[in-house]
Amino acid sequence: MPELPEVEVSRQGIEPHIKQKVVTEVRIHNGRLRWPVPEDVQRLCGKTIDAVHRRAKYLLLESKVGSAILHLGMSGSLRVVEQSEPLKKHDHVELLFDNGLALRLNDPRRFGAFLWQSPGEAHTVFAKLGPEPLTDDFDAKHLYECSRGKKVAVKQFIMDNHVVVGVGNIYANESLFKAGIHPKREAGKISLARYQKLTPIIKDTLAAAILQGGTTLKDFAQSDGKPGYFAQELLVYGRKGEPCVQCGAELQEIRLGQRSTIYCKKCQR
DNA sequence: CGGTCTACCTGAAAGC
DNA sequence: TGCTTTCAGGTAGACC
Numbered sequence: 227m228p229e230l231p232e233v234e235v236s237r238q239g240i241e242p243h244i245k246q247k248v249v250t251e252v253r254i255h256n257g258r259l260r261w262p263v264p265e266d267v268q269r270l271c272g273k274t275i276d277a278v279h280r281r282a283k284y285l286l287l288e289s290k291v292g293s294a295i296l297h298l299g300m301s302g303s304l305r306v307v308e309q310s311e312p313l314k315k316h317d318h319v320e321l322l323f324d325n326g327l328a329l330r331l332n333d334p335r336r337f338g339a340f341l342w343q344s345p346g347e348a349h350t351v352f353a354k355l356g357p358e359p360l361t362d363d364f365d366a367k368h369l370y371e372c373s374r375g376k377k378v379a380v381k382q383f384i385m386d387n388h389v390v391v392g393v394g395n396i397y398a399n400e401s402l403f404k405a406g407i408h409p410k411r412e413a414g415k416i417s418l419a420r421y422q423k424l425t426p427i428i429k430d431t432l433a434a435a436i437l438q439g440g441t442t443l444k445d446f447a448q449s450d451g452k453p454g455y456f457a458q459e460l461l462v463y464g465r466k467g468e469p470c471v472q473c474g475a476e477l478q479e480i481r482l483g484q485r486s487t488i489y490c491k492k493c494q495r
Numbered sequence: 496c497g498g499t500c501t502a503c504c505t506g507a508a509a510g511c
Numbered sequence: 512t513g514c515t516t517t518c519a520g521g522t523a524g525a526c527c
Contacts, residue, residue: 228521260503260522283521300520301505316505335504337521351523378498387522395520483499485520 228298230392235439241278243306251322266342282391299337366422373413383413462488
């Protein structure tokens with residue numbers, strides 16, 4: 227399940243293979259993703275990829291005539307392979323390059339997206355997004371001020387893209403545990419001091435995951451490269467019923483907004 | 496407008 | 512064993 231670190235790792239993984247390369251062909255094997263893949267993406271043919279950027283969990287493959295916007299959804303992954311490599315099941319969209327390589331979007335559940343944005347335009351998916359978590363625009367003051375008057379649980383609050391982007395279920399669980407904050411606590415009733423503890427923890431958790439992922443990038447261009455999933459030291463996520471690493475109490479599971487939420491009832495208040 | 500809920504998907508795992 | 516059900520979850524949009 228790609229969260230922001232996985233998306234950033236994917237960006238770093240594909241960039242050296244496709245930057246400054248010319249797209250020779252766009253092949254849409256199955257255009258029925260979250261939204262139909264627009265014909266506009268064919269405009270990339272014959273154009274050079276000038277840059278590969280990330281905003282939230284979206285990747286932008288930028289050219290002079292516009293940008294392809296990619297989202298990995300729940301189950302998506304990107305691979306760079308030789309064009310002769312046989313397609314795998316669920317390889318839905320493919321960009322061929324003048325260096326003999328192909329970028330393939332594989333997405334079994336098809337929650338992902340492959341969209342188009344003309345120069346100077348901002349696609350609607352980018353409207354109303356909160357700050358990037360790893361920039362200075364995201365700080366404790368922002369969380370504190372955004373949360374005043376909000377009754378929503380703090381876990382759902384930090385997962386809200388309007389508040390801050392890129393904090394998915396796994397990292398929300400992990401960050402709240404490390405900060406000692408109960409996931410159900412009302413966002414609007416949490417002190418500035420507690421947000422001052424939480425904010426750097428979110429940043430550190432995401433940054434550490436990106437660094438770990440970076441070490442697995444070597445094989446990105448190989449057919450069996452498996453970017454997106456890397457060894458991550460998870461303290462609570464997926465550990466329901468196991469003992470808390472801090473106090474030994476049995477980790478609890480509740481559901482918040484239909485999402486699995488794991489926490490320690492002793493360490494998180 | 497804030498808050499909550501749902502649809503979109505497939506495959507793995509659990510349940511029967 | 513094999514069929515059926517549940518669950519996983521990011522995000523936009525519907526809904527009250």
